[in-house]
Amino acid sequence: MTDPKPAAGATGATTVLASGDHFIAPQLFVDALRTAAPGAELAFRTQTTPWPHTPFGPVGNVKEASGTEDELLEALGDAEIALVQMAPFTDRVIREAPNLKLIAVARGGPVNVDVEAATRAGIPVTFTPGRNAAAAAEFALGLMLAALRRIPASDAELKKGTWRGDYYAIENAGIELDGTTVGLVGYGAIGSIVARVLRAFGSRVLVADPYTDPAKAAADGVELVALDDLLRRSYVVSLHARVTPETRHMLHADNLKLLPQGAVLVNSARGELMDYAPLPALLESGHLGALALDVYDVEPPPANWPLHAAPNVITTPHLAGATRQTADRAAAITAAQAAAHLRGERPEYVVNPQTLDGGR
Template sequence: MRVLAAGDHFVAPDLFETALRAEPGLPGDLETVHLTSGWPSEPFGPVGSGDSVVDEASGTEEELVEALAGVRVCLTQMAPFTARVFDACPELEMVAVCRGGPVNVDLDAADRAGVAVAQAPGRNAAAAAEYAVAMILAAARHVPYADAELRDGRWRGDLYAYDRAGLELAGTVAGLVGYGAIGRIVARVLRAFGAEVLVADPYTDAATAAADGVRLVALDELLRASSVVSLHARLSEETRGLIGERELGLLPHGAVLVNTARGGLLDHAPLPEALRSGRLGALAVDVYDVEPPPEDWPLRGLPNVVATPHLAGATRQTAHRAAAIAAGEAGRHLRGEPLAHPANAAARRATEEVVS
């Protein structure tokens, strides 16, 4: 039984193998082979051609196909599973992707090949939620800007002036766009600060929100009422460009906007003017429409922008948790048990067959 641990420099192959070896009841002839891609030292991006292009992938189709020779199960984070890869690897049965959404896998091609794909929801929920709160505080209180000014030898006492002072969370209305695992943790933290929390999410019901001490509202109502807005929605055709010029115009003057989810949720074109005019008091972003941002990025150098290089999920606990969830799914497959987190039709069919 050959298994490929296709890791990178965050979730390394050794983490996958260690987590898999801890699974009970594995075949005695289990052999694990390793493949390491260049991420995060090398940016991820689209991989593939024609009708089968996957996103946020690292490595090449060629090296993955070579590593998959004789492999029945693969654990990975960002390996590019395109139609070409599935076609070239007929022995492959299952791919366990340690991400909340397997965007690096062509799920239709996996279905055609009869390969089950599993995912890892919630693997970085705590890390991403903590980072979002950190970005809210940093933007609302001008922390990075004040730090940079002091390091450059400027004592900016004028930032204490009323028209430059920041926002505190106590008593502030904070709006969360998206209320999944990450949004719910952020809400708890913001409420602990004393903020009133509104949420907009078509997949959440009012009773669930009320039980959490937050209020479910329509997006426009959230934007009009919230001095702080943090994005936590998944990127889809429905949510692409969700916050654009019209939506920015609904925000209270001087509001703080934070995006640690996906760059495509924001229409970036109106942001520079909104920030220069003060319509948007501060923007904190960890994700971008183009990653990394180009040298002529129009937000570069604006004092009311906090920008970090897609680090929200970067904790050691996330790496271990991701490997453990993927290994758990691989273990279930190898033991003939139903998958906990099926991501495609082939995985759901296999799970139903085991249950029945």
């Protein structure tokens, strides 16, 4: 929704839209930009979209967005800068906001922005790499431990009155991370934190990422390998890659069969990285020992989703980045991009840098 009384612009002030939600509040953007650009003459308009109380989804020609185009256009008014989280910057919104000169997005990827439309209009779009790296890394490790040691299942059964002492039977006993080979698919900000903690646990860490410098991998104490080799050798596999045309469904029916018998698969990155269709059969057969998911091919998954009935599945509702520190960090990084723009400098994280040489 649009907050009822957006601040009116003052003569000579730069008008800024702070479009937040119930995770990153508009005021967090306002405070962060005032800190990052002290002395700048700013007039703020604010908007609060309904996420996460209402799930995000496609809006116009963008995805993972919250609110409507009409609400966003009303909130924008004559704003030159937009600090946003989930608001839908569609082709239509960009065409109908002629004063807009910067869209600063508080997300690791600006999927709620039509970047091509912004580029045609000469509008730089910035993003916030690493905003949730610590949170997402910790969550992935939590999912690994939960799956390896049957924590959710034993908790649920004990609450029903069942004491599962038979989990001590050797055929049911868990697996330690200490000494276990763990494969990380993707070695960016999140994957590298996961690797560091896994090595502290005593795990052997394999990494599949064609963009990782072999010298960095060696210095970090991880082994850089091809994806198929990683799948063959890893008892635990965790995904930390971005979705691109090359990575979409990078795990599929054929290469999932390469996993060792009883392996654990964790996906807290993006649902599109894997084909979910073969997973129920792999779990039923025991070839896949456990599956831990925070992301899905359809979000939220439907009530008749086959994995709801499959054995040894842990599911959480896309919560890996849900920490208070992530919200603070995202607002600060986003504000820093806007502050650089206000000073006439080049923002650090721009997805369409060609707009910095021209623009409208």
